[in-house]
Amino acid sequence: MKKMLVFMGLVGATQIVLAANPEPPLLLTPLSSPALSSTSPVSFTWSNSKGASKYRLIVSTTSDFSGYNQKTKSCRNKIVCFTTTVTTPSYTLSNLKSMLQPDNNYFWRVESINSQGSTSTSSIAGFAFGNLAKPIDAKYTIVALPNITAVKTDLPSVEQGKTIKISATLDAALPTTGSYAVKVDYGNGLVSLAGSSLDSSVTITPAKSANYTIGIYDDKNVLKSNKMTGNFEVTAPIPANVPPVLNLISSSDISKVGVNKVYTVILSATDDNGDLRQINMDWSDGSTDSVNVEDGQNLSLTHIYTAVSSPTWKATAVDYFDALSNVISQAVTVTAPVVVTPPAVTVTPPTTPTTPAVVTPPRFVAIDSTGQSITTARDWKCTTDTETNLMWELKTDDGGLHDKDWTYSWFEPDRDKNGYDPKYPTVDYKGYQYNGTCRGSLCNTYDFVTTTNLQELCGATDWRLPTKKELEDLISCSDAKSRTLRDNEPGDICTGKPKSPTIDSVYFPLTKGDWYWTSSTYTPIINSSDSTSTIKVSGSITTTTTTTVSIIDINPPKKPATSPILRIDYDSAWTVVFYDGSSHAANKGSAARVRLVRDTK
Numbered sequence: 001m002k003k004m005l006v007f008m009g010l011v012g013a014t015q016i017v018l019a020a021n022p023e024p025p026l027l028l029t030p031l032s033s034p035a036l037s038s039t040s041p042v043s044f045t046w047s048n049s050k051g052a053s054k055y056r057l058i059v060s061t062t063s064d065f066s067g068y069n070q071k072t073k074s075c076r077n078k079i080v081c082f083t084t085t086v087t088t089p090s091y092t093l094s095n096l097k098s099m100l101q102p103d104n105n106y107f108w109r110v111e112s113i114n115s116q117g118s119t120s121t122s123s124i125a126g127f128a129f130g131n132l133a134k135p136i137d138a139k140y141t142i143v144a145l146p147n148i149t150a151v152k153t154d155l156p157s158v159e160q161g162k163t164i165k166i167s168a169t170l171d172a173a174l175p176t177t178g179s180y181a182v183k184v185d186y187g188n189g190l191v192s193l194a195g196s197s198l199d200s201s202v203t204i205t206p207a208k209s210a211n212y213t214i215g216i217y218d219d220k221n222v223l224k225s226n227k228m229t230g231n232f233e234v235t236a237p238i239p240a241n242v243p244p245v246l247n248l249i250s251s252s253d254i255s256k257v258g259v260n261k262v263y264t265v266i267l268s269a270t271d272d273n274g275d276l277r278q279i280n281m282d283w284s285d286g287s288t289d290s291v292n293v294e295d296g297q298n299l300s301l302t303h304i305y306t307a308v309s310s311p312t313w314k315a316t317a318v319d320y321f322d323a324l325s326n327v328i329s330q331a332v333t334v335t336a337p338v339v340v341t342p343p344a345v346t347v348t349p350p351t352t353p354t355t356p357a358v359v360t361p362p363r364f365v366a367i368d369s370t371g372q373s374i375t376t377a378r379d380w381k382c383t384t385d386t387e388t389n390l391m392w393e394l395k396t397d398d399g400g401l402h403d404k405d406w407t408y409s410w411f412e413p414d415r416d417k418n419g420y421d422p423k424y425p426t427v428d429y430k431g432y433q434y435n436g437t438c439r440g441s442l443c444n445t446y447d448f449v450t451t452t453n454l455q456e457l458c459g460a461t462d463w464r465l466p467t468k469k470e471l472e473d474l475i476s477c478s479d480a481k482s483r484t485l486r487d488n489e490p491g492d493i494c495t496g497k498p499k500s501p502t503i504d505s506v507y508f509p510l511t512k513g514d515w516y517w518t519s520s521t522y523t524p525i526i527n528s529s530d531s532t533s534t535i536k537v538s539g540s541i542t543t544t545t546t547t548t549v550s551i552i553d554i555n556p557p558k559k560p561a562t563s564p565i566l567r568i569d570y571d572s573a574w575t576v577v578f579y580d581g582s583s584h585a586a587n588k589g590s591a592a593r594v595r596l597v598r599d600t601k
Helices: 002-018 446-454 470-473
Strands: 027-029 043-044 054-060 081-086 090-093 104-113 118-120 125-129 148-153 157-160 166-169 178-184 191-192 200-206 210-218 228-235 243-249 256-258 262-270 276-282 288-292 300-305 310-320 328-331 331-336 363-370 380-385 392-393 515-521 533-537 539-544 572-577 584-585 595-599
Touching: 027 104, 043 054, 043 104, 081 090, 118 157, 148 228, 166 178, 166 210, 166 228, 191 200, 210 533, 243 310, 262 276, 262 310, 276 300, 288 300, 470 515, 470 572
Parallel strands: 157 228, 256 331
Antiparallel strands: 027 043, 043 090, 054 081, 054 104, 104 118, 104 125, 148 166, 166 200, 178 191, 178 210, 210 228, 243 262, 262 300, 276 288, 276 310, 310 328, 363 380, 380 392, 392 595, 515 572, 533 539, 572 584
16 A cells, blocks of 8 residues: 555656646736826736736735735735736726725736646736835836837758848837847847847857747846747758769760761760759750760760761760769761762673674663663662562662661561461560661561562562572672572581672672571471480580470671671571671571562563
């Protein structure tokens, strides 16, 4: 039982500690002078106290309130003193005869009371009711002070380490007698405001966010007016902005490009603040580009120069605070496109009138855009092979649909043309649509053929990919050392060391020494046995215990400009390599070049 009582006592003590006293009220009226009329009601006013729910007014004829019983909170004699409890910070005494006697001095005070019953008592003030009985001691006088009508800060928030100004506005000037000042408390004690009689302010450097209070205080820091409150926020310091850094990533030669050719620059930018916004490019021909970019991202910027010139482009990166990076620039030589001219056809006249000379017509004939043969550079678009009666597409150097630099992935949606094998229905034989680099089509063989036919190149609409055999027939070995490959055989057609490209460069100008697609899907060569068989792939032998497929070795060319991916499977097609005159199968998703063909008979 004793332990329980002790525990309850501790709880009660804790509750008392937690019940904070309300703020003591500030007495406002009546003042010590002039004397009040003994025939008019007396109005008592005081400040509204924080935490108070009601107020107890006590008026006494003595400054020590001898007639007031503090324990019972009552007066023994109404003539000596009286008391009343109200909920607002004012009280008007109208029944003067029963409470106040004319020609007497009175003293009054107010207790603020919170909801737990805790109290705080104001100072004591005196006043004369009727004629002044005797002078009132100065310590009981109330000086008429102005009210604070507004407080504010010049900024709602301030960065740590920087200043903020707190201001106050009064409804009247401070009295000239006495020592009174407008002061603010923002957690660092009372600080005086300075300024005019109605507006004053102070500039501070706060360390943290705070709620502040402003009031009028005497020289002993006793509050003598109403108080007003406000608040401000202190934020962490913002780190200094650092401009981004721009880097040139391009590894290929970017000092020259042909007219109407795609020119590519690869750039990357970083920003230590993480606020990178974009890379700006001035191409120096009146064109500019601005592209949003992420930190560290490689950005490919492309442009086409349309005239022979010597521009110097400049690139910069910029962040969200408009800070500019270093400048990267490059002088570019823009050259004219290569003009190809078909050879003139010269017919040798007969040596004698009776014995005509034997004239051997050339194997290849230049063809114009209408499909007619020509002997000048006018409108040369195609070349016809008189031995095979095949017309071949001629490549250009103008950045257009037939430019020599474009590459394409192999794509053919038609099962009858893409090598589909019903024994392997899950294999995707049609190829890939978007793995090339080009202009004018979707950069796959199927769309390039379709677009060329819509264009009616050389007046025809039946252009197609050549077969493996048809494209191999164009190989020309400069050292005349060659052999013929079977339909499904890879390897070298030129067996010596020919010059590249291995083609008649007179009638097929601008040919790249590179890989060119055919329409022939690769078909594995199958060698089966009852028990075991082998698969030979790039020189390795794998033995199995079941009948398997043996695929002949596919050797890559010696030094192709760009090598497609060699994969021996059912998703490959044949290519002819005009670097060294050879044929190889490559994955249909690889990027290779194309020369279209059509039948003339």
